[in-house]
Amino acid sequence: MYRKLFSPKKIGTMTVRNRIVMTAMGNYLAEADGCVSDADIAFYGARAKGGVGLVITECACINLEIGKGNCHQMAVDNDEHIEGLKKLADEIHKYGSAIAVQIYHPGRQGIAAINGNTTMQAPSATECQAVHQPTHEMTKEEINDTIDRFIQGAKRLQKAGIDAVEVHGAHGYLIGEFLSPYTNKRTDEYGGSFENRMRFLDEIIAGIRRECGKNYPIIVRYSADEFMSYVGHPELGLNLEDGIKIAKHLEAQGVDALDVSCGIYETMNTAWEPVGFDQGWKIHIPTRVKEAVSIPVIGVSVIREPEYAEQILQEGKVDFVGSARQFFADPEWGNKAQQGKEKSIRKCISCLHCMESLMMTDINQMPMACAINYEGGKETHFGDAHLKQDGKNRVVAVVGAGPAGMEAARILAKRKFNPIVFEKNHEVGGQILYASKPPKKGKTAWLTDYQKAQLEDLGVEIRLNHAPTLEELKELNPYAVFVAQGSIPIMPKSLPGIEGEKIFTPIDILSGKVTLRDKKVAVIGSGMTGIETAELLGAQGNEVTVFEMEDKIGPGVFFQSLIDIMGRITEYGVKLFPKHRLIKIEGTTVTMETTDTKEAKIFNFDAIIVSLGTASNTELLEEMQTVFDKVVLLGDAAKVGRIEGAIGSGYKAAFEL
Template sequence: MYKKLFSAKKIGSMEVPNRIVMTAMGNHIANEDGTVSEADIAFYGARAKGGVGLVITECACVDFATGKGNLRQMSVDDDKYIPGLKQLADEVHKYGSCIAVQIYHPGRQGIAEMNGVESMKSASQTECQCVHQPTHEMTTDEIKEMAGFFISGAKRLKEAGVDAVELHGAHGYLIGQFLSPYTNLRTDEYGGNFENRMRFLDEIIDGIRKECGDDYPIIVRYSVDEHMDYAGHPECGLHLQDGVEIAKHLEAKGVDALDVSAGIYETMNVAWEPVGFDQGWKMEGPQAVKKAVQIPVIGASVIREPQYAEQVLEEEKCDFIGSARTFFADPDWAVKAREGREKEIRKCISCLYCMETLMAADLSPVPMGCAINFQGCRESQYNDDTLKKDGNGRTVAVIGAGPAGMEAARVLAMRGFNPVVFEKQEQAGGQIVLASKPPKKEKTGWLVEYQKHQLEKLGVEVRLNTAPTMEELKALEPYAVFVSQGSKPI
């Protein structure tokens, strides 16, 4: 089953055991000094254990002092980070997976006050229309220094035993700011024509080759199309034909793989899509790049189902299936697909709770999380292996078979309790049933499908069309009663 999806393929000297890539995603769980945390090791280890072939970490800072995106982010700008990175690599390798660390600087999309500067470095003095931070055009000396930060960061990754480095040139961050004519308005050797706009990235690649050798895999993630039509400026930025030219250029430079994405902060919806975007909607980008180059192409496009992933590979639209949220929602996605347990996959519903909590994490007591996977980012505290199995068959009544009630029943059953679920409606799902009915909201219903299958698998009794009386509840002699009678509109 899924022969293509579970076939091995090389990226340079690195052999990836399958075509499944967890692409980079911020998680706000690193230590405050930029070192790898126990939570990081548990988080990425869970995805490797779950069968992901290549795990790519969140973007790590090459300049932690003035180039953070948030206050809990991994860094590679000092040798003190090497031991933690080695621990992380060892954890991922334990399960037979490969690991790459993505490195970056936010440039104009960073927050000046957070980074202790008056203005953020950028290719040009152009303000991001999303974060609205002051910026300044980098001097030649600043550019050379920054390239050195990327190069030394990659060297530390190799020393730590990380299999590959990914340079983050997508989504409007600093490297991308040099690549795009929308953000690069320079008139010197780093701006203007195509060759000049590529120069900053070229110098980083050349430096990494010199320091790390020709056999250390370099992956470049970039936006093949910035989709500025979504921001009302269709004439601006990078378009698909530009992205294809970038791909050809990077292949000629000796890059080992291309991780093809789209968008910048001003067109954020095409990078971190809300529920209305269909599975595979932007595969034309990776497909166009694959037709133009011989090196492997990682394609991300709201891919959620293994059947669709296999189809994309068979149609040769890309070489590797990339996603971040897919594996945030279910770290065991790959194992379940390989074993033919598709109904057990907890598919990401594109609700963007992860992005909501990540963007607010520095100012909120609520940690980053996943709306449908409570364990996400909390693997070091909550995991199935350490879950108490103390139910001893005791009965627990659960009133309401919406998402909260069904999740309660699922975990209670895993702990060895005997949950009995009461639902006054004729079907389970609660308000999610209604929420999934509008056009383009169908993915929301995936949660109900998953939960219903879980309860069936665990043998949980669900009594539909039943609103229990107090006498009926007492008759069960329940150890506890969970009241999950529905949320209220905000």
């Protein structure tokens, strides 16, 4: 079905069994000393077993003392790391896949607090505008030492049986900083002209060739466009024409393949895209590079669907299709595609929980997590191999077919229980039904599509349009009752006028129950639900004003997602009023009070949307807890949260029952 996708291709002397590449992403699974952990081996092994042809690991440190991104990151800076790397290579090879290890130094994008509280090394003392860490210009001695560390790191990989080395020159890390005129202001032989800015990377490549020989494959990952236009400075940094020039230069230097990406920390959303970026939005970048060189090109572009991957391969736009997050979300993507089981693929919904959790790892000491794949990064403890088959066809009633209820039903069925799912609405999905309705949020519904297909394959009974009574549940004589009833909007009755006829909830708008067009609309509350509702209203031609009592719009919203949506609502002319607390509503007149000056302000609207959060739905809960021995609360019914909490609670409850 996917002839090109599953055809082999060589990168230098290395044969890759198909065109599927898991590109690098951090995971916080390595040991504190940089050694490969059992969790690493299980994580990457699952992706190789699942059909990835070339696994590229997270970026490994060439200087663990002053060049790491987090405190549990793979490293290649001493011989003690070779043994673990060999075990990792052996695991990947067991499944017929190839492995490359990406080597890097964070440069000015590193965090001083975890790097000896020293200033971060960089080609020039240009502070990163995203992490704002102290930075110093590298001396010649530091440059020479760092080059040698890259070379020796690659040599250790070769000794460990790693098939190829990927030199990380992308995303604004140290090598990329030398390449870009935005970050490289040097006036010596390592700065200024194109040739000088390439020199740092050229000497690394030449050294690896010298130490590892002409047959050891070298891949270079680089940002072919830094997208400084995304932050209003198109004149700064590398653009695509520069990226094409770099590609030709690297081919001339003897590099075996190019892994083409884009962006730096200041333009982070172009490298690690939020939901607002469509599949294929940047495929023109690796395509332009491929047109300019004859060596293989790995391309990334929010690739999620096998059909699209095959299409861009057939069209000659790339030689290999790359993704990191997709294979975090579903390690079996390759096998499922090859077997024609597209509906069973758990497609990444670009929610960025992985990135948000990665940025918190050194604070909470927890590995990176995927919102929709609870097993991701936890393969040593969770997954099909760890599921007990002791359900004995015992009935478990699952009340609610949102993400938590369906995930629980999926795992229960795999354990040979007999889950029966009740859903009061005419379709499954719960809150996902509403979350997928704002502009650019259609990917979110992929989760429901996957869960629905899984339950169908497992033969799980779902009773739609059915809110069970206590008597119905009793008749089932269930071994347990899982309550996943979700949440309901908070409408504080203490607020005068909150029950007026022109007062609506976000669900009213997102469900289509209420449609507003060409109206003057207020949205009270700018959490993710409120601001996405405002975007939908703006797209429908309304004049929208958002009020928020906190100091800034979007409290609690992950900054990448906020940047994404704020860029779009600006186009609709949405007005934003932070530091405004709702006092009362009189018909369609709203009285607000500024939180800093305590000034009262009066506004008039045609409709008012109250988005002040949600509360757990406790319908029948007390009665169920009285009647049944095992009553387990899942998702929002237990604690209002986001998708990752719903999936996690459903998985764990079913796993532990």
